Amino acid sequence: MYKSGAFVAEHVTPVTDEQVQPNGVDLTLEAVFEQREPGRIGIEGKEVGVRHRRREHVVEGFGENDATDPYYLPPGGYVARYTEIVRIPEGHVGFIYPRSSLLRNSCMLNTAVWDAGYEGRGEGLLQVHHDIEIERGARVAQLVLCEADHDDVYDGSYQGENVE
């Protein structure tokens, strides 16, 4: 059974009333990264290739704008990091869906499974199929939690990621 947005909100920090939806909690965009070096998925182990944080105001041909300008993203694949720290409680599994306004603007957020016991500021693959502007701090995704059986809890290399 999927849990209510109010329940999900207890496991997201920080969270405002505006982010709490009937069935989940909206997550906001903290940063956008562009991959510069190859990564590697091995039979044992994996490596994330070098990525560079994209500046908010890169607009081809328009020079430097104000630091408060939104991200201007031409078509391509980007790694999006969420602002909020998410904790997946035991007895649950998390899924993130893109905000539908992204799809309606020819963009997609690809996501994987959020394991019971995971805590951190996670990331997703932002596919841009048509130029789009996204403000830092804008809602881009929705986290939902579903009750789930499991044996162990998450103890992988991304545990505690991006949490100072």
Ligand SMILES: O=c1ccn([C@H]2C[C@H](O)[C@@H](COP(=O)(O)OP(=O)(O)OP(=O)(O)O)O2)c(=O)[nH]1
């Ligand atoms: O779209 C997603 C999906 C999951 N996660 C977080 C939560 C999840 O619990 C953790 C690890 O995900 P996964 O188990 O898929 O990573 P892996 O590639 O198998 O690495 P590891 O073996 O270190 O867990 O990353 C994200 O940040 N984004």
